[in-house]
Amino acid sequence: MKVISGPASKELAEHISALTGFDNIPVASKVFPDGESYVRLEGDVKSENVAIVQTTCPPMQDGRLFQLAFIADAAKRGGASKVTAVVPYLAYARQDKTFLAGEGISVETIARMLKASGIDELITVNIHSEPTLKQFPFPAKTLSAIPLLAKYFVNKGFKGAFALSPDKGAMYIAKQAQEVLGGDAGHLNKQRDRYTGQTVQTAEGLNVKNQTVIILDDIISTGGTIVGAAKILREQGAKHVFCACVHGLLIGDAEKRILDAGVEEIVGTDSVPGNISKVSLAPLLSQELRSQK
DSSP states (O other): OEEEEOGGGHHHHHHHHHHHOOEEEOEEEEEOTTSOEEEEEOSOOTTOEEEEEOOOOTTSHHHHHHHHHHHHHHHHHTTOSEEEEEESSOTTTTOOSOOSTTOOOHHHHHHHHHHHHTOOEEEEESOSOGGGGGGSSSOEEEEOOHHHHHHHHHHTTOTTOEEEESSGGGHHHHHHHHHHHOSOEEEOEEEEOTTTOOEEEEOTTOOOTTOEEEEEEEEESSOHHHHHHHHHHHHTTOSEEEEEEEEEOOOTTHHHHHHHTTOSOEEEETTSOSTTEEEOSHHHHHHHHHHHO
């Protein structure tokens, strides 16, 4: 197998190559003056299984998706026998159903586009809803980076910390972290006002007084849910409050708002490169790719 470094995940791809021993193929890329993308593989892929590592996170998710498709097409034209797309953050995954007449299902459109470009398999990380993968016309699977995030806090000396989910629906995330942290786990309750549509978080039955609490979620976008959770934890007497997520989009001033709410540190992965990307997905993805060699 060879690992192709997508422009959006160059460092991650190189890290995966170092861990697996698989050859790394760089990609030359540029954007023409008219805004169109160009890619070129700088290596031989004939008769090889290849893994394209390319995240599709904001702010350029559309361009990154096109780059992924162009790289896959180039690999197949170059004679690759199998093309696996390793997409840490999969754009449009949350647009997986229709609500109003006249809407399409964006993730299905993306899936068909990737299939047409030559992709044979997809590996992603902590997709928001796993059943979404059934909408892909080729094998697709999701891996969980929650244990890696939990291990980060264990290594910082917070073994036994309380793993908190912002709502009951994501309790499975808190339980995954609990297995590594070794402390308790729980969730906040979320109630929606039937008239205003606004949600209110409560901490009924939650005892976090004098505890170190880590709020865990798959995606942090605007940060509103985390801000509300942090304020509740502080009111409940939590000693330390941290926040961890797989995909730290942190739109606008989300990072500042979360820190201002009393969160001491925000930890994310390199699915979304940035200053909170303190945990690499390379070990997780390397293990998966080695198993498929």
